[in-house]
Amino acid sequence: GNSVTQMEGPVTLSEEAFLTINCTYTATGYPSLFWYVQYPGEGLQLLLKATKADDKGSNKGFEATYRKETTSFHLEKGSVQVSDSAVYFCALKQGERGQGAQKLVFGQGTRLTINP
């Protein structure tokens, strides 16, 4: 079945450091890929998405490129801020053929802490 594997956390960085959170997936066909972020006491917020190979999703300084050859969707940011401290989830969606079925498969999440 489909699965998503993220690098284990927690990850602790200093402000303005470079961030990479690794994400790899297993799926048949061409899933859509997402990064969601969860702040304490809140639900998930969509951070960025990519729907086909070589697509680059970007938002708020974060980027991730859909790499089919390595089945990866690593999250990067050039200079992190304290406000980026949160839990980050990589996810894939693969609807059944001919349907719009919505089912996200999530990685285990990576807790990121940014120190001033």
Added chain:
Amino acid sequence: KAGVTQTPRYLIKTRGQQVTLSCSPISGHRSVSWYQQTPGQGLQFLFEYFSETQRNKGNFPGRFSGRQFSNSRSEMNVSTLELGDSALYLCASSLGLQGSNQPQHFGDGTRLSIL
């Protein structure tokens, strides 16, 4: 545009009881999905409803059920509660149309605690 609204935010129940959680999707969204989030198992898909029909189901026991109304609002019910049902229950909505790559939008969840 209002986001996904889940009520209540917090619930405390005891073993053996049953509970109903509510979710109001973003206006115009016809698909509502439910997820369970726990520290041990992470985020797991429960089920999805589209146009009042269950379209997709995860691997949860029959104690977990749901329904969707004609206005797309959805409820989730858990009967005979167990300690292991303590979790954050998240609802997500999307257009849900065939071939659509629109993402799911999440509510802030209902935190259920079983004593």
